[in-house]
Amino acid sequence: EIALTQSPGTLSFSPGERATLSCRTSQKLNSNKLAWYQQKPGQAPRLLIYDASSRATGIPDRFSGSGSGTDFTLTISSLEPEDFAVYFCQHYGTSWAFGQGTKVEIK
């Protein structure tokens, strides 16, 4: 089974800064079936990025995904106040697996 590692667990930024979040998989993803989600307290996860780099419907273009193989990145080009939340990565092959999440907090 593929395991996903997100580190660090918490990142601190000021609004307007660029945020780069990391997700590493334990095996190479040949099909780039990797997604990123944003989750705020009391809410369901919201799909941001799928297939490693495709933006989901309605997602602002300040969110972008990149990477291949075992190393993937979510970039938020300029943090807005509403972007402070927890972000999860996910592999969705024949089975699913999630990273443990990275909290993006206000510095």
Added chain:
Amino acid sequence: QVQLVQSGSELKKPGASVKVSCQASGYTFTKYSINWVRQAPGQGLEWMGWIHTNTGNPTYAQGFTGRFVFSLDTSISTAYLHISSLKPEDTAMYYCVRFDLKPDSWGQGALVTVSS
């Protein structure tokens, strides 16, 4: 638009059972599988498995065999998660998720609390 609406919060005693529903609208229910994801309080996301909405065939992830059962009622576009012999550690939010080449739509979640 695609919507998955889940049943409400449940408070159950240890040993009881619970059935969580997930009603789909805005698309043809039998065209896309439904996955189930668990999130314990303050924790990450765990994949529980999925059900093929055309055949009703379920697949359970490791750790979710035996007490967990996925089922369907296609006449009302609804998927169900049944958990038996509840334990306090089953306390969690349970999400249903539609899979259309990607996990694109999530229900709002159903909170199950197991406490004596």
